[in-house]
Amino acid sequence: MATAIYLRISEDRLGEGLGVERQRQDARALAARHGWTVREFVDNDISATSGKFRPGYAALLAAVKAGEIERIVVFHTSRLWRNRRERADGIELLREARVSVVPVKGPELDMTTAYGRGMAGMIGEFDTMEVEIKSERQRREAQQRAEHGKPASGRRPFGYSADGMTLVEDEAEALRGAYQRLLAGRTLTGIANDLNAAGFTTTVGGLWRHSSVRLMLGNLRNAGIRTLRGKEVSKGLWPALVPEETVRAAIAILSEPTRRTNNVGNARRWLGTRLYRCGRTDCDRLVISTYRERYADGRVRRVYRCPSCHLSRLADPVDQWVRRLVTLRLGRPDLMDLLDLGDDGVDLEALRATAMTLRQRRESAVKMWARGVLDDLELETAKREIAGELAEVEAKLADAGRENALAPLLAAEDPVAEWKKLNGQLDREQAVIRALTSVRLLPPPLGRRKFDPDTVDLNWKPDRLR
Numbered sequence: 001m002a003t004a005i006y007l008r009i010s011e012d013r014l015g016e017g018l019g020v021e022r023q024r025q026d027a028r029a030l031a032a033r034h035g036w037t038v039r040e041f042v043d044n045d046i047s048a049t050s051g052k053f054r055p056g057y058a059a060l061l062a063a064v065k066a067g068e069i070e071r072i073v074v075f076h077t078s079r080l081w082r083n084r085r086e087r088a089d090g091i092e093l094l095r096e097a098r099v100s101v102v103p104v105k106g107p108e109l110d111m112t113t114a115y116g117r118g119m120a121g122m123i124g125e126f127d128t129m130e131v132e133i134k135s136e137r138q139r140r141e142a143q144q145r146a147e148h149g150k151p152a153s154g155r156r157p158f159g160y161s162a163d164g165m166t167l168v169e170d171e172a173e174a175l176r177g178a179y180q181r182l183l184a185g186r187t188l189t190g191i192a193n194d195l196n197a198a199g200f201t202t203t204v205g206g207l208w209r210h211s212s213v214r215l216m217l218g219n220l221r222n223a224g225i226r227t228l229r230g231k232e233v234s235k236g237l238w239p240a241l242v243p244e245e246t247v248r249a250a251i252a253i254l255s256e257p258t259r260r261t262n263n264v265g266n267a268r269r270w271l272g273t274r275l276y277r278c279g280r281t282d283c284d285r286l287v288i289s290t291y292r293e294r295y296a297d298g299r300v301r302r303v304y305r306c307p308s309c310h311l312s313r314l315a316d317p318v319d320q321w322v323r324r325l326v327t328l329r330l331g332r333p334d335l336m337d338l339l340d341l342g343d344d345g346v347d348l349e350a351l352r353a354t355a356m357t358l359r360q361r362r363e364s365a366v367k368m369w370a371r372g373v374l375d376d377l378e379l380e381t382a383k384r385e386i387a388g389e390l391a392e393v394e395a396k397l398a399d400a401g402r403e404n405a406l407a408p409l410l411a412a413e414d415p416v417a418e419w420k421k422l423n424g425q426l427d428r429e430q431a432v433i434r435a436l437t438s439v440r441l442l443p444p445p446l447g448r449r450k451f452d453p454d455t456v457d458l459n460w461k462p463d464r465l466r
């Protein structure tokens with residue numbers, strides 16, 4: 001019968017590592033004082049509470065079950081068991097095998113007695129509680145840092161200093177250029193190549209790739225917005241590198257179906273999504289895209305539906321008609337007049353402020369729900385309303401960020417051919433349509449089966465070009 005020494009190296013997420021040498025020395029000294037013969041079991045474990053497999057611990061348990069072990073010397077019981085389940089199972093196993101636990105720090109725990117098992121359980125509970133309290137505190141502090149607009153900790157963001165508070169000018173300039181090229185239609189791989197060719201590396205010294213460029217460009221931090229676990233929390237204290245609408249536009253482009261590697265969980269996007277509006281008087285909501293299958297031939301059809309008044313239109317004929325009219329418009333000789341379109345009076349500052357206010361309202365609704373002021377249904381209603389408004393504002397911001405979507409078309413020798421090449425690149429088609437016109441869907445005449453072009457109301461911009 002031997003005495004086992006169990007050592008676990010861990011550098012838990014609180015950064016409180018415990019070196020193996022310290023554990024080993026103390027455990028061996030204790031065993032030597034009693035004259036015990038020892039066998040060592042060692043694990044190199046990165047997290048104190050994770051459920052990761054520990055080969056050393058498994059070997060120790062096997063030796064215990066085989067009746068080779070009399071007692072286990074550990075630095076502290078928290079080395080042996082990382083969570084409640086391991087502890088409960090472990091105590092039971094050691095009871096059956098009549099093995100005691102001798103911690104360097106703390107009293108010997110004789111697992112054959114109720115007292116020893118009780119103590120092992122309680123000491124362990126306090127260990128677990130301590131870990132959980134620390135982790136709760138960390139979460140709370142992270143939330144507060146985010147609410148105060150302090151930068152996220154972690155690796156240095158490209159374009160910013162290590163503390164995340166000041167711009168690194170040459171990187172910032174490269175990043176602005178990357179946004180411009182993305183909005184002009186360059187691929188992520190192309191942008192990665194540009195950055196590599198210009199001698200820039202990621203902030204950990206790696207080559208730029210498709211994926212790292214995507215992460216960087218899609219990050220609202222670059223617009224001075226602080227997020228936490230994917231949600232926007234506050235206005236950051238650091239300077240924005242590009243305006244919010246630029247990042248919004250980038251995010252919209254990056255979420256295009258053609259750019260995705262998989263479509264699971266993504267909302268359906270068609271030409272009219274976030275573009276067409278309900279044409280019923282006093283309604284004017286953005287329509288949503290959905291499917292309907294109640295047709296004689298049993299086929300499923302795409303439809304646009306107003307979320308408010310439930311106006312519903314078959315999507316394909318509408319999209320075809322809109323594309324056709326835009327094609328005609330781009331073929332007209334007065335096309336170059338569109339070059340003067342310029343700023344159509346979008347107040348970006350106001351849009352950004354509105355977006356921020358809506359996000360704050362969403363946060364406070366959640367807080368009110370947590371305090372019991374709002375019930376589940378009221379919270380859901382509030383969140384849905386705010387999400388609808390926010391979608392509109394974000395769509396406008398994304399639009400404004402796509403600086404002059406018409407420019408590439410107007411610069412081309414054959415604008416119509418150029419436009420036709422965009423077919424299916426929804427985001428860019430939408431940007432062109434938005435720059436040219438607005439689209440309203442009117443209710444179809446009763447009893448009419450065939451598509452009626454008069455029920456799609458296009459309002460060309462500006463008025464003088466009609």
Ligand SMILES: [Zn+2]
Nearest residue numbers: 278283306309
């Ligand atoms: Zn409606």
